Amino acid sequence: xxxxxxAVDLVLQSALLWSGMIKKADAQLSVHGISxxxxxxxxxxxxxxxxxxxxxxxxxAVGLSASGVTRLLQPLEKxxxxxxxxxxxxxxxxxxxxxxxGQQIYRDAHQTFGFFASQFIAPLTSRQQExxxxxxxxx
Amino acid sequence: xxxxxxAVDLVLQSALLWSGMIKKADAQLSVHGISxxxxxxxxxxxxxxxxxxxxxxxxxAVGLSASGVTRLLQPLEKxxxxxxxxxxxxxxxxxxxxxxxGQQIYRDAHQTFGFFASQFIAPLTSRQQExxxxxxxxx
DNA sequence: ATAATATACTTGCACAATCAAGCATCAATC
DNA sequence: GATTGATGCTTGATTGTGCAAGTATATTAT
Numbered sequence: 001x002x003x004x005x006x007a008v009d010l011v012l013q014s015a016l017l018w019s020g021m022i023k024k025a026d027a028q029l030s031v032h033g034i035s036x037x038x039x040x041x042x043x044x045x046x047x048x049x050x051x052x053x054x055x056x057x058x059x060x061a062v063g064l065s066a067s068g069v070t071r072l073l074q075p076l077e078k079x080x081x082x083x084x085x086x087x088x089x090x091x092x093x094x095x096x097x098x099x100x101x102g103q104q105i106y107r108d109a110h111q112t113f114g115f116f117a118s119q120f121i122a123p124l125t126s127r128q129q130e131x132x133x134x135x136x137x138x139x
Numbered sequence: 140x141x142x143x144x145x146a147v148d149l150v151l152q153s154a155l156l157w158s159g160m161i162k163k164a165d166a167q168l169s170v171h172g173i174s175x176x177x178x179x180x181x182x183x184x185x186x187x188x189x190x191x192x193x194x195x196x197x198x199x200a201v202g203l204s205a206s207g208v209t210r211l212l213q214p215l216e217k218x219x220x221x222x223x224x225x226x227x228x229x230x231x232x233x234x235x236x237x238x239x240x241g242q243q244i245y246r247d248a249h250q251t252f253g254f255f256a257s258q259f260i261a262p263l264t265s266r267q268q269e270x271x272x273x274x275x276x277x278x
Numbered sequence: 279a280t281a282a283t284a285t286a287c288t289t290g291c292a293c294a295a296t297c298a299a300g301c302a303t304c305a306a307t308c
Numbered sequence: 309g310a311t312t313g314a315t316g317c318t319t320g321a322t323t324g325t326g327c328a329a330g331t332a333t334a335t336t337a338t
Contacts (some may be wrong), residue, residue: 005258008249010272017278018157021150037324040151041169056286063155067324070288092184094332107304110147118219119148120182123277132274133149138262162326176294195316207295231303232327276317 028116032109033079037062037072039113040043042081042098044104051098052085058096072089142226160259167255172218176201176211178252180198180244181237190237191224197235220244 025036032044040062045051052062058071061065073096076082087096098106101129164175173181179201182192192200198208212235215221220241224234237245260268 002181002277005253005256006255006268006272007260007323008182009273010260010268011164011256012182013155013272014275015157015161015175015179016285017275018154019202022154036154039155043145043147043151054286062157065326067289067327071324090286090334094287110144115148116162117150118145121146121149121278124274127278129145129149129273131270133145133152134272135263135274136153136156136266138267139260186307193316204296205317205321206297210294229304229316233317 004116023029024118024120025113027117032105032112034105034109038076039067039106039109041072042102042109043113044065045096045098046103046106046110052095053104054087054095055095056093074130076102163259164252164255167251168248171244171251173244173248176203177192177215177249178245180208180211180215181241182252183247184221184235184237185242185245185249190242191234192232193226193232215241 022036025039029036042101044058044061044107045053048057055069055073056066057068058064059066062069064072067139073082080099083097085097086092088129121132124132151276153217161175164178168178179196183200184192186197194208195205195211197203198205201208203211212221216223220237222236222238224236226232226234260271265270
């Protein structure tokens with residue numbers, strides 16, 4: 001892992017690292033019956049003001065396209081982890097709300113993922129973890 | 140972007156950041172007619188000893204499955220950017236070699252990507268870029 | 279009020295990537 | 309030297325995701 005351009009190496013190294021991370025996370029989360037993307041959705045919803053977000057907000061929050069979110073939500077709705085609601089002010093938006101069972105699944109999955117994430121960054125000291133977070137936040 | 144578990148936030152933030160990066164890189168590289176994954180393949184080949192790697196080595200280098208590499212190489216072979224060779228010692232392995240035109244395309248794409256990567260990490264000072272690379276290398 | 283534009287989705291189609299299964303070849307053991 | 313197991317790769321079926329186009333609603337300009 002070394003060449004002419006250090007910026008290229010840094011970026012390629014990172015892409016490889018995080019694609020591997022997602023695969024491992026997927027494996028861990030599969031015991032809860034959800035994928036990494038689905039976990040991201042639940043996580044954002046759980047953090048949101050009323051456990052409620054529009055599909056577009058969700059798309060931005062998890063880095064997917066609008067259609068990606070539409071399709072990702074279909075199974076979650078069928079599993080009843082998530083409910084569809086309307087926005088009184090704007091009939092275009094279709095709000096997504098975390099259901100009670102959704103919250104339960106999320107709590108379990110969050111513990112699994114939290115443990116995984118901690119292990120993943122464990123090679124760094126707390127100090128280094130902070131530094132990393134700060135540096136990434138600037139990009 | 141803030142919750143209970145800093146490890147979770149760090150990891151989710153990173154995943155989002157790098158998935159966005161790949162999309163932007165794809166857009167930049169499209170002027171050369173190749174995707175980010177294809178650029179990664181060409182890049183690894185260009186760096187390799189004889190511009191030659193087995194498909195498995197390639198898969199590990201770019202973080203894809205073996206079948207992913209097989210399918211990714213098909214268009215590259217048709218475009219004649221890459222050639223199939225045999226390994227005298229082991230008839231199972233099918234080596235991939237960067238062709239002359241492949242090198243040409245790679246050089247162009249590499250310039251584009253190098254510029255993009257530099258811009259991408261430009262918000263950090265050189266010192267910070269080094270720190271980031273070191274931290275990521277530990278993960 | 280009407281028209282023009284923009285936003286929030288959804289759907290059809292295409293493509294990328296995976297896994298599981300299979301084939302060919304090599305390596306190790308008996 | 310035959311069998312057993314591992315490795316390298318390809319193919320079929322499936323899944324995830326995106327883009328382009330379409331619909332419905334909202335907003336802005338006229």
